[in-house]
Amino acid sequence: MQRLSQITTRLRLYHSECNQTAMVLEAIKQSKTDLKVFLGIYRFDNEAGYQRQKTALKEALQTYGASNILGITVDFLRMPPAEPVNITNEFDVMKSHVTDIRQMLTSINVKIPIGPMGPADGANFK
Numbered sequence: 356m357q358r359l360s361q362i363t364t365r366l367r368l369y370h371s372e373c374n375q376t377a378m379v380l381e382a383i384k385q386s387k388t389d390l391k392v393f394l395g396i397y398r399f400d401n402e403a404g405y406q407r408q409k410t411a412l413k414e415a416l417q418t419y420g421a422s423n424i425l426g427i428t429v430d431f432l433r434m435p436p437a438e439p440v441n442i443t444n445e446f447d448v449m450k451s452h453v454t455d456i457r458q459m460l461t462s463i464n465v466k467i468p469i470g471p472m473g474p475a476d477g478a479n480f481k
Contacts, residue, residue, distance in 0.1 A: 356386035365425065366390055370397035371408035371415070380419040394427045396452060398445070405452060409459060416465050426468035427460075429453050 359366070368375060376394055383390050394415075396408050412427070429452050449471060456469055 356382045356388045356390060360386070360388035360390050364389065364391060365393065367393040367395065367428070369395040369428075369430065371395065371411045372397070372404070374411060376412055377415040377418065380415055380423060383423055384419065391423055391425045393425050396427065396429045396456065398430055398449065398452070409456065412456075413459055413463060416460075417463055421465045421467050424467050426470065427456060429456065429469065429471055 366379065368379060371394065379392060383392070394412060396405065396412065398405070416424070429449055453469055453471065460467065460469070
């Protein structure tokens with residue numbers, strides 16, 4: 356993290372699987388660097404993958420707080436798609452996940468921007 360902080364002030368994580376959110380936040384804490392992070396939720400082919408990420412995200416926020424978090428991105432297109440993509444369905448799922456994550460953040464009293472996966476400057480965040 357110390358080396359990363361020499362070349363950037365921001366990191367972007369694309370998903371919350373494998374406890375990567377907590378590991379990155381712990382590394383920032385231990386290295387005492389001033390790195391900020393966009394956390395991510397990646398759209399898996401099933402609801403179980405989403406729920407695992409949501410749980411890991413919530414636990415990391417409860418443990419480390421939000422002081423190093425710039426926002427949360429939600430990626431709604433599966434790459435590569437296992438079958439032809441119904442963009443309307445994908446959008447509805449993404450929208451429900453954004454709403455669900457907002458409700459989770461409210462439940463733990465965390466106020467950080469959340470939006471669909473887009474530019475790292477947060478232009479899509481509300």
